[in-house]
Amino acid sequence: MSEIIIQIDGRDVAAREGMTILEAAQTAGITIPTLCHHEKLEPYGACRICTVEIENRGRTRLVAACLYPVEKDLVVRTRSEKVDRIRKVILELLLAHAPEATELQVLAKEYGADKDRFEKESSFCILCGLCVRYCAEVKKKHAVGFVDRGTGREISFIPEIASRECWNCKECFPLCPTEALQAAYVLTEALISSSPSFKLEAEE
């Protein structure tokens, strides 16, 4: 495989063809914050917190580092004034949904994000899709999925599948950056156990 040299924050970094900016940065020990990224899953590009500024042939652009493949003569800036400002606003928007999430609070401190800037709309879920994708890609069970669209979009366990599969797995629980997933699970469990048509595996 051919090697590509790119510049990240003024340092030359060697990367293999097909790598993303994020992967190249990680091999060089440069940190780019992520929320929806997981090494076992396909890149998703939902949270946009990994936004970086790239310069190619004299033009600058903002791209998601977890999706953008490295290319020849690429210059990447992971902490410019513009990037920091964008990350700050993204965090402020996410904090309106999940103000108590520790992962967000740590990042908010670093980027000076004010958690009270936008009116609270506590859905507790930031729609990173980690649980949904982990269940589909790694476990191949599809027990949790997205429903609805736009501002009404949310995660939901599918009772028919969850009642069979989730009891002994729950591997998605530690992935959740907030605690919305656990809450959704408890809700589904309560609905299942109160409905006579479903039977939990553990009870059998």
Add this chain to the structure above:
Amino acid sequence: MDNDSIDQIIDKQRGKPGSLIQVLMEIQDKNQWLPREALEKVSEKLEVPLSRVLRIATFYKTFKLIPEGRHKIHICTGTACHVRGAQRVLDTVQDLTGIKPGETDPDLKFSLETVNCLGCCTLGPVLEIDGKTFGKAAPAEIADELKKYE
């Protein structure tokens, strides 16, 4: 809806995940709405995970996951009707039927939806009951009209 006609629709597309939306639309065309059992069957036969079937079925406004009433009320809340008092029409209908947009009453008498334009803005505010258009709708007239439906 009987299981046979659902099976017939699905069997044509068996094992073809790409036909999901088409199958859902055909079932809804026959049955007016999509019962959970039908979705489970679609998921199984088309080899699409149930979570994806539900994601698609909840994404599109076309798909109804609750039973439809015998009479369908569409109230226009587009710009022209909005400025001509669509909200008052909507409030009246909600009061009389006891349901909100997207709902069906327990007797399956009425289903209520808001729409964005019915194509006759000069008649605003407009509502449609079972495809019949009522223009320049006044709350008192709507009340009389709704009483005629069984």
